[in-house]
Amino acid sequence: MRVGLIGAGTIGTYLLDELSRKKDQDIRITSVFVRNLEKYQYLEERYDVELYTSVDEFLDSSIDVVVEAANVQAAKEVLPDVVSEKETVLISIGALAEETFLNEITEIIKAKNHRIHLPSGAIGGLDLIENVTEAGVIETVSLVTRKPAHTLLSEPTDETKVVFEGNAAEAIKQFPKNINVSIALALAGVGLRQTKVTLLADPNLDKNIHSIQVSGDFGTASFEIKNNPFPSNKNTSYLAAVSVLGTLKKMTKKINIG
Structure with a gap:
């Protein structure tokens, strides 16, 4: 190929x-x-x-x-x-x-x-989400992304701060470089406006952590992905x-x- x-x-x-x-x-x-x-x-x-x-x-x-x-x-x-x-x-x-x-x-x-x-990018579990969506047995999808505070905030902080809370459509407008994974999640599942997104700035982190929760008639599923940065570029997930x-x-x- x-x-x-x-x-x-x-x-x-x-x-x-x-x-x-x-x-x-x-x-x-x-x-x-x-x-x-x-x-x-x-x-x-x-x-x-x-x-x-x-x-x-x-x-x-x-x-x-x-x-x-x-x-x-x-x-x-x-x-x-x-x-x-x-x-x-x-x-x-x-x-x-x-x-x-x-x-x-x-x-x-x-x-x-x-x-x-569409590659799964910095997250996983999209095959399960797509399957239960196609079968019509999904109800909710939520994403909580935690990132090192200095990548989201202009000033230092000692505590975790909620930077954004809303849906995927709103998240990508406000943070086009920080929450791309929410679009893949939304397209695999319940859509941009129904996918709940929370973005946290955590001063104790040195990597991104994505936590995904899915529920529906099929049951529930949880995924947590802790991303190491790419060796030559810390802004890109390996x-x-x-x-x-x-x-x-x-x-x-x-x-x-x-």
Whole structure:
């Protein structure tokens, strides 16, 4: 499977490293779309890829699937064109937080018979939530995210503070860089307005902790994920990067679990 990559930040570089290291597998990044050709010129020789600054030329290259690894704004700019042409793995899930844009993208992929794959990112349990939602036996979904206080507050604090309490739609508007996981959770489950979100600033933490509670006719489920940061970038979850690689590998498997 030939992959086209949008963006070459922490997760994009992780994918380039991992997939170039394992030459025998069926997944290879062959094309990379970037804004600044000069800045990323070194990628061509290091990873044997072709760089593009034109979306059209990038999509016309010999690729089977596109992985978006940029940011929400960049994703919103290119996503309509990308999903029109290719199957897509979307990392910046916050791009789908606006209902009108989500509907637009949904209409395109239906018309083109394409799919968008949303990695689980920094959380887990989405397969269970999606299953009970599809069966109509889910009632409530809530997310409590605890983050190191200095990442959310401008001034030091000695106690845990509630930074936000509301639904996922409101959360992503106020904290577009801090609560992306709530969008994946909402899309798998009861929706943006019904998914309850609490964001806490904790001075005693050095990592993010996501606690998920689900209830319904099926019973109850609880998940807690303590995320180690990516070694080279403390603002990125290591699990988020791993989940993208896992999503790509699932796309090549004949037996899928979950």
